[in-house]
Amino acid sequence: MGTANSLKKTTLFVAQPEFTASSEQQFGRRSAPSRDWISNVFRSGLSTLSCASILWVLAYSGAATAGAWPRGEGKSFLSFSIDQGLSSDGSPYASLFYEYGVNERLTLGIDAGRNLTSGNQFSIAFARSSFSKGPNQFAYELGVGTDKNGGETKAALRPGLSWGRGYTASWGDGWLGVESTYMFLEDGSGLGKLDSTFGVNNANGALTIIQLQYSKRSDQDSSIAIAPSYVFEARPNVYIETGIAYQFSSSTASVKLGIWSQF
Numbered sequence: 001m002g003t004a005n006s007l008k009k010t011t012l013f014v015a016q017p018e019f020t021a022s023s024e025q026q027f028g029r030r031s032a033p034s035r036d037w038i039s040n041v042f043r044s045g046l047s048t049l050s051c052a053s054i055l056w057v058l059a060y061s062g063a064a065t066a067g068a069w070p071r072g073e074g075k076s077f078l079s080f081s082i083d084q085g086l087s088s089d090g091s092p093y094a095s096l097f098y099e100y101g102v103n104e105r106l107t108l109g110i111d112a113g114r115n116l117t118s119g120n121q122f123s124i125a126f127a128r129s130s131f132s133k134g135p136n137q138f139a140y141e142l143g144v145g146t147d148k149n150g151g152e153t154k155a156a157l158r159p160g161l162s163w164g165r166g167y168t169a170s171w172g173d174g175w176l177g178v179e180s181t182y183m184f185l186e187d188g189s190g191l192g193k194l195d196s197t198f199g200v201n202n203a204n205g206a207l208t209i210i211q212l213q214y215s216k217r218s219d220q221d222s223s224i225a226i227a228p229s230y231v232f233e234a235r236p237n238v239y240i241e242t243g244i245a246y247q248f249s250s251s252t253a254s255v256k257l258g259i260w261s262q263f
Contacts, residue, residue: 070107107127126160139163142157147191177197180195210227
C-alpha cells in the first residue's frame with residue numbers, strides 16, 4: 001500500500017470527539033458558540049497545546065487514525081483539528097495528536113482534546129508497541145493523564161488494543177483497522193471507545209476514510225457515530241483533512257477541519 005504507510009495518526013478517532021448529547025457531556029457541550037468563536041478556537045487551541053506539552057498517524061502509508069502500525073524510528077507525526085457541531089447547542093472542539101517513533105516497534109505520543117465552550121478536556125501521554133503476524137498488524141498501548149469534566153479533574157489510566165491490515169481491491173489499495181481503548185478514572189468511572197476504520201488510497205494521492213465510532217462512559221448512554229473524511233496533500237508532508245460526522249442517538253451532525261504534518 002503506497003500512501004498508507006506514511007501518514008499515521010488518530011483517530012484521531014483519535015481521539016476524536018463524539019457528537020451525541022450523551023457522549024459529548026464527557027467534554028461538557030453546553031451552549032451555542034458566540035459570534036467570535038473562531039478567535040476562541042485559536043486561543044483555546046493554544047491552551048490545548050500547552051496542556052499536552054506538560055504531559056509530555058499511519059506508518060502504513062495513509063491511514064488517518066493512531067492504528068496498529070508503528071510510526072517508524074526517528075519519525076514524527078502531528079495533527080490538529082477543530083470539530084464544530086451543527087446543532088443549536090453545538091460547540092467547537094479542538095483535538096491534538098502527536099507521535100514519535102522510538103524504534104521500529106515502540107511509538108510514544110500525546111492525545112489531547114478540549115471543548116472550547118465548557119473548558120472540559122483530556123490529555124493522555126501513551127506508549128504503543130506494535131507487532132505483525134502475517135498480513136495482520138497488532139498493537140497494545142498504555143497511557144496516563146487526566147480527564148476534566150464538569151470542573152473536576154481526575155487522574156486517568158488508558159490501556160488500548162488495535163488491529164489493522166492492508167488490502168488490494170478493484171478500486172485500488174487501502175487499509176482496515178479497529179482500535180479500542182478504555183480510560184479508567186480515579187473515582188472508579190470510565191470511558192470505553194471502539195473505532196472501526198475503512199480507508200482508501202486514491203489514485204491522486206488523497207485518502208478517503210470512513211470511520212464508525214462507538215463510545216460509552218460508565219454513567220452515560222452509549223453513542224454511535226459515522227464519520228467520513230477526505231485528506232489531501234496541501235504541500236510536501238502537510239495534509240488537510242475535511243470531514244463530517246453524524247451521531248445516530250442524538251441525530252446531530254458536525255463538520256471537521258484538520259491539518260496533519262509528518263517530519
